[in-house]
Amino acid sequence: MLTSIQTDTPLISLTKVEKWYGAFHALKAINLSVRKGEKIVLCGPSGSGKSTLIRCINALESIQSGTITVDGTTLDNNSTSIDAVRREVGMVFQSFNLFPHMTVLENCTLAPMRVRGASKPDAERIARKYLERVRILDQAEKYPAQLSGGQQQRVAIARALCMEPNVMLFDEPTSALDPEMVKEVLDTMIALAVDGMTMICVTHEMGFARQVADRVIFMASGEIIEEATPEVFFTAPQHPRTQAFLGEILAHH
Amino acid sequence: MIPIGANEMLFLMQGLKWTVALAAIGFVGGGVFGILIALARTAKRKWSRTLTAGYIWVFQGTPLLMQLFVVYYGVALFGLSIPAWVAVAIAFTLHASAFLGEIWRGSIEAVPKGQTEAANALGLHYVSRMKDIILPQALKISLPATIGFLVQLIKGTSLAAIVGFIELARAGQIISNQTYRPLLVFTIVGLIYFALCWPLSRLGARLESRMAKAAR
Numbered sequence: 001m002l003t004s005i006q007t008d009t010p011l012i013s014l015t016k017v018e019k020w021y022g023a024f025h026a027l028k029a030i031n032l033s034v035r036k037g038e039k040i041v042l043c044g045p046s047g048s049g050k051s052t053l054i055r056c057i058n059a060l061e062s063i064q065s066g067t068i069t070v071d072g073t074t075l076d077n078n079s080t081s082i083d084a085v086r087r088e089v090g091m092v093f094q095s096f097n098l099f100p101h102m103t104v105l106e107n108c109t110l111a112p113m114r115v116r117g118a119s120k121p122d123a124e125r126i127a128r129k130y131l132e133r134v135r136i137l138d139q140a141e142k143y144p145a146q147l148s149g150g151q152q153q154r155v156a157i158a159r160a161l162c163m164e165p166n167v168m169l170f171d172e173p174t175s176a177l178d179p180e181m182v183k184e185v186l187d188t189m190i191a192l193a194v195d196g197m198t199m200i201c202v203t204h205e206m207g208f209a210r211q212v213a214d215r216v217i218f219m220a221s222g223e224i225i226e227e228a229t230p231e232v233f234f235t236a237p238q239h240p241r242t243q244a245f246l247g248e249i250l251a252h253h
Numbered sequence: 254m255i256p257i258g259a260n261e262m263l264f265l266m267q268g269l270k271w272t273v274a275l276a277a278i279g280f281v282g283g284g285v286f287g288i289l290i291a292l293a294r295t296a297k298r299k300w301s302r303t304l305t306a307g308y309i310w311v312f313q314g315t316p317l318l319m320q321l322f323v324v325y326y327g328v329a330l331f332g333l334s335i336p337a338w339v340a341v342a343i344a345f346t347l348h349a350s351a352f353l354g355e356i357w358r359g360s361i362e363a364v365p366k367g368q369t370e371a372a373n374a375l376g377l378h379y380v381s382r383m384k385d386i387i388l389p390q391a392l393k394i395s396l397p398a399t400i401g402f403l404v405q406l407i408k409g410t411s412l413a414a415i416v417g418f419i420e421l422a423r424a425g426q427i428i429s430n431q432t433y434r435p436l437l438v439f440t441i442v443g444l445i446y447f448a449l450c451w452p453l454s455r456l457g458a459r460l461e462s463r464m465a466k467a468a469r
Contacts, residue, residue, distance in 0.1 A: 097370060
């Protein structure tokens with residue numbers, strides 16, 4: 001495990017969060033608290049609600065009951081709280097979701113200019129800093145379609161970082177990548193973790209979980225089944241469903 | 254029979270001028286209102302979607318000819334006396350806005366959902382989300398269908414003749430009546446329409462195949 005900068009104040013807390021899609025109960029009584037600087041890996045079988053959970057944190061999905069608080073702001077239906085939370089929270093998607101009609105640099109400067117009111121030179125300076133950090137500055141003038149999947153995902157990480165968030169959410173960031181590109185994205189995420197970023201990652205990359213996570217959380221059927229440090233999680237999982245899941249996923253690695 | 258000379262051709266060209274002007278007014282006016290309709294049609298509020306859906310149904314479900322009549326005589330009903338071309342321009346604008354609105358609604362919805370999500374996650378608001386992210390991509394998707402509609406609109410302007418408006422088709426009819434050479438006159442008229450529409454159709458087809466290639 002990496003040494004992390006941690007304090008005791010929870011940066012994110014979810015209390016009794018319930019979510020339905022029609023009759024489908026997607027999240028059941030979720031309680032979760034994440035401290036500043038903490039790195040959480042969320043795993044579980046598909047349909048277990050792990051992506052839904054992190055999408056609730058930046059209000060891409062609404063919840064039916066419970067509370068979600070990010071850095072002191074409690075999400076409700078008014079747009080002020082949603083804006084405040086989204087300013088603090090960056091997100092990286094499985095399918096990158098870069099803006100295809102904009103260059104890499106424009107992808108990175110749009111939100112700082114429109115949301116934070118940054119001037120173009122300032123936004124470009126910040127963008128170049130983060131593109132450098134994900135080691136893709138040399139591609140700044142290209143369009144997303146001209147890049148490989150791994151490069152696109154690194155741009156997506158830089159784009160989120162340009163808003164200088166306190167928290168980064170990763171929704172299966174390497175699942176859509178060819179195997180040879182997974183490492184470059186994971187290395188970028190590890191570097192981010194080393195720098196002390198608070199991170200919640202939905203991923204099946206168990207090597208990444210071992211190396212980076214402070215806590216691994218296992219979800220199934222919309223519930224948090226088990227949470228533990230990586231050592232305990234991988235060597236002595238308690239719940240039978242966790243054991244079954246790990247048995248399956250580790251057999252493939 | 255009277256030969257077709259320079260005067261007759263000049264008269265046709267004046268008709269052509271009105272055909273082009275009418276199509277241009279309809280396209281630009283319809284474009285401006287069409288974008289508003291497309292936005293209202295994809296808005297969150299239900300009443301806005303229902304209202305614009307009704308508007309689109311009315312204009313897609315009735316003949317353009319009838320729409321021309323209703324506007325032409327409807328405006329007179331209010332005691333307003335406006336030139337025929339204004340009435341026709343209004344009718345074409347309404348007609349085009351419904352069709353373009355529906356084409357663009359489809360294009361807006363064809364932009365992958367992940368684009369909206371990424372924009373939301375970055376904290377971008379509706380105006381920027383639409384102006385910077387969704388509409389530029391939707392416009393590109395809509396180009397073949399938009400050009401296809403423009404071609405329809407150019408040919409549709411011939412219906413304006415019914416309210417006494419002298420555009421290309423009506424000009425052809427007048428010349429034909431004067432010269433007793435309908436076949437020759439309408440062949441010329443047809444060729445002029447063709448020369449106007451065919452390059453546009455080709456452009457639309459080219460854009461479509463280029464986009465199909467890019468999507469692969």
